[in-house]
Amino acid sequence: xxxxxxxxxxxxxxxxxxxxxxxxxxxxxxxCDKHLSTEELYALVKERYPEIGLATVYRTVQLFEEMxxxxxxxxxxxxxxxxxxxxxxxxxxxxxxSKCNKVFEVENDLLAExxxxxxxxxxxxxxxxxxxxxxxxxxxxxxx
Amino acid sequence: xxxxxxxxxxxxxxxxxxxxxxxxxxxxxxxCDKHLSTEELYALVKERYPEIGLATVYRTVQLFEEMxxxxxxxxxxxxxxxxxxxxxxxxxxxxxxSKCNKVFEVENDLLAExxxxxxxxxxxxxxxxxxxxxxxxxxxxxxx
DNA sequence: GTCCATGCAAAAGTTTTGCAGGGTA
DNA sequence: TACCCTGCAAAACTTTTGCATGGAC
Numbered sequence: 001x002x003x004x005x006x007x008x009x010x011x012x013x014x015x016x017x018x019x020x021x022x023x024x025x026x027x028x029x030x031x032c033d034k035h036l037s038t039e040e041l042y043a044l045v046k047e048r049y050p051e052i053g054l055a056t057v058y059r060t061v062q063l064f065e066e067m068x069x070x071x072x073x074x075x076x077x078x079x080x081x082x083x084x085x086x087x088x089x090x091x092x093x094x095x096x097x098s099k100c101n102k103v104f105e106v107e108n109d110l111l112a113e114x115x116x117x118x119x120x121x122x123x124x125x126x127x128x129x130x131x132x133x134x135x136x137x138x139x140x141x142x143x144x
Numbered sequence: 145x146x147x148x149x150x151x152x153x154x155x156x157x158x159x160x161x162x163x164x165x166x167x168x169x170x171x172x173x174x175x176c177d178k179h180l181s182t183e184e185l186y187a188l189v190k191e192r193y194p195e196i197g198l199a200t201v202y203r204t205v206q207l208f209e210e211m212x213x214x215x216x217x218x219x220x221x222x223x224x225x226x227x228x229x230x231x232x233x234x235x236x237x238x239x240x241x242s243k244c245n246k247v248f249e250v251e252n253d254l255l256a257e258x259x260x261x262x263x264x265x266x267x268x269x270x271x272x273x274x275x276x277x278x279x280x281x282x283x284x285x286x287x288x
Numbered sequence: 289g290t291c292c293a294t295g296c297a298a299a300a301g302t303t304t305t306g307c308a309g310g311g312t313a
Numbered sequence: 314t315a316c317c318c319t320g321c322a323a324a325a326c327t328t329t330t331g332c333a334t335g336g337a338c
Contacts, residue, residue, distance in 0.1 A: 074218030
């Protein structure tokens with residue numbers, strides 16, 4: 001996302017473009033393949049802006065989530081993680097290995113069928129989903 | 145689950161059958177249609193056993209999860225919730241309404257296909273999954 | 289009797305909030 | 314200038330841990 005678009009989207013919400021918000025977005029974009037916790041995000045942003053406070057990071061990820069820029073994820077930990085929103089093409093899932101705890105991302109759109117079925121049967125209009133599969137990754141399967 | 149089976153499964157893990165564990169299991173069974181947080185579970189058990197401590201409830205749900213009696217769920221809150229494990233037939237998902245925040249449960253086994261696909265393509269052996277759909281429930285759709 | 293389990297309280301960890309000062313528009 | 318945003322510190326909240334007592338087997 002470029003600076004102009006970002007600023008515009010902030011403006012829509014009556015928010016300002018600050019150094020910190022831009023810095024946090026940059027780190028998120030540079031780590032778009034990761035699932036950062038708020039602490040990890042804080043550490044990365046702090047490298048560039050050492051004066052930033054943890055509370056600002058918490059407030060910013062809340063804002064970004066409301067704006068639909070990032071999605072909140074829940075794995076089996078005491079904290080939340082975030083990833084850049086996959087927007088319309090939200091057809092990806094997470095695989096968590098129960099042995100090494102690594103998180104893999106996979107592309108898959110078979111869920112559309114299930115969503116159609118749910119909409120049909122339960123009159124529930126699906127707008128988003130979170131799917132996590134647990135099991136053993138290839139490497140760990142070999143080491144059993 | 146009857147007392148004898150429960151005791152036996154505890155024994156397998158080298159654990160004892162205590163009043164508190166039995167009480168917590170009873171509350172979970174009586175509320176098998178709900179997704180209780182640890183605090184809610186604590187409050188319900190406390191009605192029957194006022195002397196019980198919160199730490200015991202936390203320790204017990206951890207134990208029950210290890211035993212496969214209950215599953216840990218993550219919704220969009222600061223705490224975990226639990227439900228009785230659906231064992232083999234784990235083909236149910238959660239629908240969360242973004243407006244009223246109610247949680248609905250649905251039965252669906254189309255996921256088997258996706259799991260097969262993942263196993264095939266990513267060499268990832270799926271043993272369990274968590275699926276949550278977000279959207280608008282029937283009632284809230286009508287009130288838009 | 290042995291050892292596990294419990295309750296309490298303290299600690300640890302994550303997230304939120306209050307407030308005065310500073311920055312953006 | 315007006316108002317939003319930030320950093321800091323304190324508070325709130327969930328979960329874990331230590332320890333002495335009590336209970337199951």
